Amino acid sequence: MKKNYSLLLVLLTTAVFGQIPANYYNTATGTGYALKTQLHNIIDGHTDRGYAGLYVTYTTSDKDFYYENNGTLLDIYSEIPSGEDSYEYTYGSDQQDDGSLGTAEGQRFNREHIVPQSYFASALPMYADAHFIVPTDKYVNGQRGNFPFGKVNMATLTTTNGSKKGANLNSGYSAGYTATVFEPIDEFKGDVARMILYFVTRYQGQLSGFYSSTNVSSTQSKAMFDGTEDHALSNTFLNILLTWHANDPVSQRELDRNNAIYRRQSNRNPYIDHPEYAAQIWGEVAGLNTFAANTVTVYPNPAVNHEVNIYSESPLENIEVINLNGQLIQSIQKPQATSNAYIVKNLSQGFYMLRATSGNQTVTKKIIVN
Missing domain, CATH: 2.60.40.10 (Immunoglobulins)
Structure with a gap:
């Protein structure tokens, strides 16, 4: 869909930062892993609205008021920022996932766990945490499966908006991994990165248990992580995520989504409110260009x-x-x-x-x- 920018949207760009609750990050004073722990303590213990409650959250957090601006579902795997989408979904209609279809794009939508639910055995509150679960096309969600996010070399699948699946480009900032990955379009790469950074911060203290769990049926969902509580992410995927975080800055859509989820869950994604926190925590890792990412x-x-x-x-x-x-x-x-x-x-x-x-x-x- 075509982007619609108005004076109101421009004003909101600067005003929305004021919606961060007063003193919310007052205790985030450290650097490195100390800062990550401080952020964990701030966003820990959010209100669990349940898995079904995600669809309620989405009616305020994931509507398209940024591209065609028609209030339809905003799906990162079908949204075409510079043109018309191939299909659209409307909340509350029979297009919602009802257990059927999903054999091609445009039939149903459901709930995409950016960190696959197999990683944490579909346990609550992770299973229903809207900060890293987004509404997406059911077919594309299934195609992404448990594959990590990365930079595709030769695509074996390309969605209608250009998202891709294929072998990781084992070169440059994505060097170090050769198996299958999923790559969103540039417009949403930073969004995905900040969701994963949120996950490893919110669930610090449980990550090693997720990583070693016998309930994880596939090693695919483990590939992004290193099994530690502080560093949390393998160097290859940390480089990918921090590069995406830098090259696709926080958007108005993310700011609004963060505020909407805060109203439902009572916690926030700190990497949307303060993008600089990412580099203050992880710094230069495995040759990452910290000037760019930080x-x-x-x-x-x-x-x-x-x-x-x-x-x-x-x-x-x-x-x-x-x-x-x-x-x-x-x-x-x-x-x-x-x-x-x-x-x-x-x-x-x-x-x-x-x-x-x-x-x-x-x-x-x-x-x-x-």
């Missing part, structure tokens, strides 16, 4: 008054704005920062890639100017 944030996005701010913990040497045709629109050499923040002004309406360079490291962010 230190650069662009806001507000969509831009306000034709300008955006860039926050970077590392000094930037160059900022480039590139349009969708690959043309260089602006190049700012040795930009000046105030409290690690840079301003890019005089942006015309459109979609751009913003490229920031520090030393020999570069990160690219997508930005929208209304």
